[in-house]
Amino acid sequence: MRILLTGTDGQVGGALQPVLAGLGTIVAPDSTEFDLSKPERLAGALDAFKPDLIINPAAYTAVDRAEDERELAFRINAGGPEAIAQWAAKHRVPLVHFSTDYVFDGSGKAPWREDSPTDPLSVYGASKLAGDTAIRAAGGPHLIARTSWVYAAKGANFLRTIARLAVQRKELRIVADQIGAPTTARTIANAIADIVLPNLSNLNELFARKGGVVNLVCTGETSWHGFASAIVAGLKSRGLALEVEKIVPIATADFPTKAMRPGNSRLDLSRLNRQFAVVTPAWQEALSVELDDFVALQEDASRAEAARQVQRRSYS
Numbered sequence: 477m478r479i480l481l482t483g484t485d486g487q488v489g490g491a492l493q494p495v496l497a498g499l500g501t502i503v504a505p506d507s508t509e510f511d512l513s514k515p516e517r518l519a520g521a522l523d524a525f526k527p528d529l530i531i532n533p534a535a536y537t538a539v540d541r542a543e544d545e546r547e548l549a550f551r552i553n554a555g556g557p558e559a560i561a562q563w564a565a566k567h568r569v570p571l572v573h574f575s576t577d578y579v580f581d582g583s584g585k586a587p588w589r590e591d592s593p594t595d596p597l598s599v600y601g602a603s604k605l606a607g608d609t610a611i612r613a614a615g616g617p618h619l620i621a622r623t624s625w626v627y628a629a630k631g632a633n634f635l636r637t638i639a640r641l642a643v644q645r646k647e648l649r650i651v652a653d654q655i656g657a658p659t660t661a662r663t664i665a666n667a668i669a670d671i672v673l674p675n676l677s678n679l680n681e682l683f684a685r686k687g688g689v690v691n692l693v694c695t696g697e698t699s700w701h702g703f704a705s706a707i708v709a710g711l712k713s714r715g716l717a718l719e720v721e722k723i724v725p726i727a728t729a730d731f732p733t734k735a736m737r738p739g740n741s742r743l744d745l746s747r748l749n750r751q752f753a754v755v756t757p758a759w760q761e762a763l764s765v766e767l768d769d770f771v772a773l774q775e776d777a778s779r780a781e782a783a784r785q786v787q788r789r790s791y792s
């Protein structure tokens with residue numbers, strides 16, 4: 477089995493790589509070898525890779541920057557996935573792709589279902605929705621896992637932003653009126669593995685029956701303020717020295733950003749639970765696992781830095 481896995485420098489791709497190891501040959505091209513912003517080149521690359529399964533977490537994820545880079549965001553998030561999906565449909569190769577809560581307008585309080593009406597508020601959300609639509613239109617066997625608020629111990633994400641700000645500032649001001657489910661890349665990777673691994677020999681048939689979009693997030697809900705507060709409490713309880721004393725809940729209007737973000741990002745997990753018998757951990761439980769990893773990485777980095785300083789002193 478040859479698996480083409482994109483985005484392994486990113487959070488979800490990085491978490492998927494070890495989970496899929498041992499299943500066969502994993503081809504993991506970087507963004508120069510398999511550049512989604514050049515959709516016209518992807519079919520040729522796929523002809524050469526000859527994958528039996530494609531998993532595509534690569535994406536343009538800079539939400540605010542996308543407002544100024546609309547064309548690039550659409551090429552990477554819509555044009556690239558469209559080209560991959562057309563190749564996959566033509567060769568009957570199953571495709572796993574990822575979508576976002578930002579395809580919704582964030583109205584109301586009810587969790588969004590897979591078939592709820594979409595109406596993105598941002599260029600990023602619109603570009604991801606265009607990717608989802610193109611994959612469905614290509615008509616091949618596919619699964620689009622729609623997730624939200626993704627983070628990991630490594631990478632560019634909210635956990636690492638808050639950890640950095642918490643050592644720099646006495647006060648953090650964090651929006652408390654956007655509600656969703658923080659989700660670790662590890663949770664996503666494990667769920668995809670639970671779906672894919674037992675069905676490797678019949679993924680086309682599985683995706684034909686149960687494919688399409690499936691929501692995939694940790695269980696429970698919180699606001700970004702609730703998430704930040706849990707991150708800070710978790711870091712403190714693990715002995716990290718932080719400056720922060722106060723985490724002030726604010727309204728979205730008090731934190732102006734280039735891109736608009738949905739107020740209601742709740743995603744309904746019934747389809748994941750029923751169709752795939754996958755149950756994800758509570759967001760607090762997943763956070764605890766990730767914080768252990770984050771703190772271990774910090775300690776490794778401090779030890780490496782201390783060793784470098786000793787070495788520098790011994791040379792001078």
Ligand SMILES: NC(=O)C1=CN([C@@H]2O[C@H](COP(=O)(O)OP(=O)(O)OC[C@H]3O[C@@H](n4cnc5c(N)ncnc54)[C@H](OP(=O)(O)O)[C@@H]3O)[C@@H](O)[C@H]2O)C=CC1
Pocket residue numbers: 482483484485486487488489506507508510511512513514532533534535536537552574575576577604622623624625626627631632
């Ligand atoms: N992060 C989040 O909060 C959420 C993410 N999602 C979706 O989940 C998926 C995974 O996201 P996540 O792992 O967090 O993303 P990351 O931002 O962590 O990683 C993105 C990856 O995409 C690659 N990439 C970017 N541009 C290109 C390109 N032109 N061609 C090929 N590869 C490219 C990056 O490579 P390089 O480093 O070389 O640029 C990187 O490996 C995406 O589809 C995203 O839209 C959904 C909801 C929430």
Ligand SMILES: Cc1cn([C@H]2C[C@H](O)[C@@H](COP(=O)(O)OP(=O)(O)O[C@H]3O[C@@H](C)C(=O)[C@@H](O)[C@H]3O)O2)c(=O)[nH]c1=O
Pocket residue numbers: 537538539576577578623624625626633634637648649650651654700731733737
């Ligand atoms: C740093 C910071 C952010 N915020 C707010 C801004 C925003 O509403 C919220 C999250 O900010 P971020 O910019 O880190 O997150 P953002 O990039 O919007 O995260 C999104 O990324 C894309 C890729 C997705 O698909 C989404 O599911 C979601 O995870 O926190 C504060 O209120 N105070 C702060 O100090």
